[in-house]
Amino acid sequence: MKYVVLPEQRERRLSFYLAMEEYVARHLDETDLFFTWQVEPTVIFGRNQVMLNEVNVEYCREHGIQMFRRKSGGGCVYADRDNVMLSYISKEENVGLTFNRFINMLLLVLRKLGIKATGTTHNDVMIGDRKVSGTAFYHLPGRSIVHATMLYDTNMEHMLHAITPSHEKLQQKGIQSVRQRITLLKDYTTLTLDEFRTFVRETLCTGELRLSAADVEGIEQLERAYLREEFIKHIKS
8 A cells, every 4th residue: 555645745724635535536546545644723524414513613713723524424523733634545445345444454553552442333443442533434436535533632622612512412422521432542652643653654555656746736626625615514506
């Protein structure tokens, strides 16, 4: 599996990386590709979610937290530069097999660090009874895309207030707060976040695929769709 590298390293919005996944899936003829990324404080919600039901919009605006919709399903998550996002693009079209392979890759990484991690039937990664990584999936013709958040660390205050899970949802999980159902990778390893990203790449990938300036231009063109208010707010035309 090859690691996808941008021609220049600079900070991008989360929408760029969503477009990058899609561009790679549509234009690069490789069996399996992978890359990791980080963003400024951002909330990302699933394809079919109602933004106002899942996101504390007022809090996000007050604290400069960006808000984007992705094309995969699943729940709402908070991301910042203290955690790492992972993207996997595969020619495997079977959803179950794709998820299984990706989860097993994450488990391999963590277990090589001596961390006793497990996968769940909901395609989460757990350390003990707490979640350290969640995944989401979507399909394009001939390609599958899986992405995940790995909680190395995070601004817990933002996480707790930017996302608004319903009281019923929390009760169904038998918990009193979001804090009680997640854990942070930094508590289980001496690696820094940058060292962890390098470890992931070296564990999972052999070789790299470097994108060109023309590829970046193509990604930026795709990104425009993710930035449209109609897409973010799910406004029906």
